Amino acid sequence: MRSSARRLHLGLVALTGIILVASALTSARAFPDFIPLPADFGPEGIGVGNGTTFYTGSLAANTRGQILVGDLRTGDVATLVTPDGVPATGMKHDPRSNLLFVARSTTGMGTVFNAESGDIVASYQFHTAPTFINDVVITRDAAYFTDTQAAFLYRVALGPAGEPALDATPIPLPSTFRTNGIAATPNGEQLFVVNGPTAQLFRIDTATHTPELVDLSGDTLPNADGLLLAGKTLYVVQNTRNRIAVVNLSADYASGAIAGFLTEPFTSNPLTKVPTTIAKFGDALYAVTAGFAAPSPDFVVRVTK
Incomplete structure (x- = not known):
C-alpha cells in the first residue's frame, strides 16, 4: 500500500509540474511578441494605457495623424x-484623466485626446517653423513636450485629476540643444533628455529648468530616440542603430553607466528594424518600428529585458 501511495504521490507531483509548465507556457503565449499594424501605417510613438491597452500614431502620407488603439494581450x-x-x-x-497627450511633429503642435472616444480635449501651438514636436512625458503636475528643431521644452500644467491647462509655457534651453525622447523621475522633479548634436545625456531640474550633464564616463548615446525610466534604469532607443541602450543611473541620477544593449529582434528580423519609441507593460518593453523608414510591414514589438 505504501508503495502504491508513493507512486500515486509521485504521479500527482509530476502531473502538477506538467500543469504548471503548461500554465506558464500559456501565460507566456498570452502576450504576442509581434502585433502587426496596418500596411505602411508608419508608426513613431507608442503609449500604454489602462489595462492592456496601447496607442500608436501614424506618420505615413495616407494615414497621417491616425491613432490606433490596441490590446497587448490579443x-x-x-x-x-x-x-x-x-x-x-x-x-x-x-x-488619472484617461487622456492621451500626442506630439504633432512639424506643425509645432501638441494635442490632447480623450483616450476612450478620440475626441480632442485640448490643442496647443507650441512653436512655428523650424520645429518638430517629437515626444512627451507626463508627471504629476505637468506634461513636457520636446522639440528636435528648436531649443525649447514646452510645459502644459496638469491639475490634481490630470486636467490640462488652457495654455502652455515654453521653457528655453541652451541654444545648441535639440531634444527627441524624454523621461521623468516618479516625483517629476527631474527630466532626462539626450542632446541630439552631442549625443550626451542630460537631466533637467523641473524647478530651475537647468540642464546638467549626466556623467557616463565619456560614453554617448548617438541616434537617441524614445526614452523610458524604470527605477534607476534608463532605456534609450537608438533608432538606426537597431538597439535599446540600458543605462544604470546612480541614486542621485547625476551619473551612470551603459550596462548593455537590447538588440533583439531589431538586428535579426528584417521586418522589425529601426525602433523609435518604447513603452513598458509588466516585465516587457514594447517598441514600434520606424514610420520614417522605407515602406514595410509595421509592428509593435515585445522586447524582453
Whole structure:
C-alpha cells in the first residue's frame, strides 16, 4: 500500500509540474511578441494605457495623424482617431484623466485626446517653423513636450485629476540643444533628455529648468530616440542603430553607466528594424518600428529585458 501511495504521490507531483509548465507556457503565449499594424501605417510613438491597452500614431502620407488603439494581450487594433493630416509622433497616456497627450511633429503642435472616444480635449501651438514636436512625458503636475528643431521644452500644467491647462509655457534651453525622447523621475522633479548634436545625456531640474550633464564616463548615446525610466534604469532607443541602450543611473541620477544593449529582434528580423519609441507593460518593453523608414510591414514589438 505504501508503495502504491508513493507512486500515486509521485504521479500527482509530476502531473502538477506538467500543469504548471503548461500554465506558464500559456501565460507566456498570452502576450504576442509581434502585433502587426496596418500596411505602411508608419508608426513613431507608442503609449500604454489602462489595462492592456496601447496607442500608436501614424506618420505615413495616407494615414497621417491616425491613432490606433490596441490590446497587448490579443493583438487586436482599431481606430481611435481618424487621419487628420497632422503627424502623430510621441504619445503618453495619463490614467488619472484617461487622456492621451500626442506630439504633432512639424506643425509645432501638441494635442490632447480623450483616450476612450478620440475626441480632442485640448490643442496647443507650441512653436512655428523650424520645429518638430517629437515626444512627451507626463508627471504629476505637468506634461513636457520636446522639440528636435528648436531649443525649447514646452510645459502644459496638469491639475490634481490630470486636467490640462488652457495654455502652455515654453521653457528655453541652451541654444545648441535639440531634444527627441524624454523621461521623468516618479516625483517629476527631474527630466532626462539626450542632446541630439552631442549625443550626451542630460537631466533637467523641473524647478530651475537647468540642464546638467549626466556623467557616463565619456560614453554617448548617438541616434537617441524614445526614452523610458524604470527605477534607476534608463532605456534609450537608438533608432538606426537597431538597439535599446540600458543605462544604470546612480541614486542621485547625476551619473551612470551603459550596462548593455537590447538588440533583439531589431538586428535579426528584417521586418522589425529601426525602433523609435518604447513603452513598458509588466516585465516587457514594447517598441514600434520606424514610420520614417522605407515602406514595410509595421509592428509593435515585445522586447524582453
